[in-house]
Amino acid sequence: MSVTVYGIPNCDTVKKARTWLDGQGIAYTFHDYKKQGADAAQIARWCAAAGWEKVLNRAGTTFRKLPEADKQDLDATKATALMAANPSCIKRPIVEHPGGLLVGFKPDEWAAAL
Secondary structure, three states: OOOEEEEOOOOHHHHHHHHHHHHHOOOOEEEEHHHHOOOHHHHHHHHHHHOHHHHEOOOOHHHHHOOHHHHOOOOHHHHHHHHHHOHHHEOOOEEEEOOEEEEOOOHHHHHHHO
């Protein structure tokens, strides 16, 4: 099974998710937004699959510190551009797996999908 985890290595949720995957014996590739960036076309696919509202992390510090103009009138196009420019605004982790996409870390959901 090909599993790719997208996130930031020092994020506590990403750490928990990676520990869970290791504990389950699930091999994965890790994509570090800080080193490898975030691809706008890929973010757009995630938004199409899961909804931009779910993919956008509005609770994080990065989003809260954005200028108000950037946070107003969000739609899929504006949210995708915002996340591509500020990868820390992407909900973490995002996991691509043969059966689809997981957004955020919920052990029960992950166990069912993986």
